[in-house]
Amino acid sequence: MAKFLAVSGSIRQGSYNAELAHYMVRRAQEKGWDAEYVDLHDYPMPIFNEDLEQDQKPECALDLAKQFAAADAIFLATPEYNGSITPVLKNTIDWLTRQGQGAFSHAIFGIGSVSSGALAGVMALSHMRDILSKLSALMAPTPLGIGMGATAFDENGEIADPRVKARADKLVDELTSIKRG
Numbered sequence: 001m002a003k004f005l006a007v008s009g010s011i012r013q014g015s016y017n018a019e020l021a022h023y024m025v026r027r028a029q030e031k032g033w034d035a036e037y038v039d040l041h042d043y044p045m046p047i048f049n050e051d052l053e054q055d056q057k058p059e060c061a062l063d064l065a066k067q068f069a070a071a072d073a074i075f076l077a078t079p080e081y082n083g084s085i086t087p088v089l090k091n092t093i094d095w096l097t098r099q100g101q102g103a104f105s106h107a108i109f110g111i112g113s114v115s116s117g118a119l120a121g122v123m124a125l126s127h128m129r130d131i132l133s134k135l136s137a138l139m140a141p142t143p144l145g146i147g148m149g150a151t152a153f154d155e156n157g158e159i160a161d162p163r164v165k166a167r168a169d170k171l172v173d174e175l176t177s178i179k180r181g
């Protein structure tokens with residue numbers, strides 16, 4: 001069965017980006033995919049430092065890198081922190097690239113950002129796309145920026161605005177139909 005992973009670049013309790021990642025997991029499951037939410041709380045990695053690579057590599061980095069390399073589609077949601085992606089997500093990406101697993105070479109990647117303000121994380125999305133392009137990741141075309149996070153989801157975790165929901169569902173369609181080969 002095809003594998004879908006969704007990661008939130010926020011480990012905040014009540015994170016809007018985690019809510020979005022869970023939404024994408026449910027949609028992919030409805031399409032018959034083996035879809036799973038990856039909680040970065042379960043993959044604690046120290047701030048990357050090449051010195052640690054000798055004998056203090058976090059085992060969870062290799063574990064997650066293998067999961068990325070085996071997945072068919074991966075959705076990465078990130079808050080915008082000062083115009084960029086979050087430190088926990090960048091740190092995770094940096095560790096994954098050092099595991100020798102080709103973590104970004106197999107899946108097709110989708111990116112999304114939920115922001116508390118009106119601007120929908122557009123700068124974070126731009127940085128995320130730029131970073132992933134440097135890793136030779138293949139990205140789905142639809143970027144998913146969602147503003148006003150506090151009201152973006154209803155009590156069931158569904159996306160409240162039908163136009164935003166249509167965009168999210170389009171991205172799931174892309175992620176579950178485009179193959180890297």
Ligand SMILES: Cc1cc2nc3c(=O)[nH]c(=O)nc-3n(C[C@H](O)[C@H](O)[C@H](O)COP(=O)(O)O)c2cc1C
Pocket residue numbers: 010011012014015016017018078079080081082083084114115116117118119120121149
């Ligand atoms: C350090 C920091 C920097 C932030 N910078 C931005 C920003 O540049 N643009 C923006 O739209 N929101 C910014 N925010 C607000 C986030 O959009 C907001 O906290 C959002 O809820 C975080 O996502 P989460 O709910 O998934 O944790 C910032 C928040 C923090 C903590």
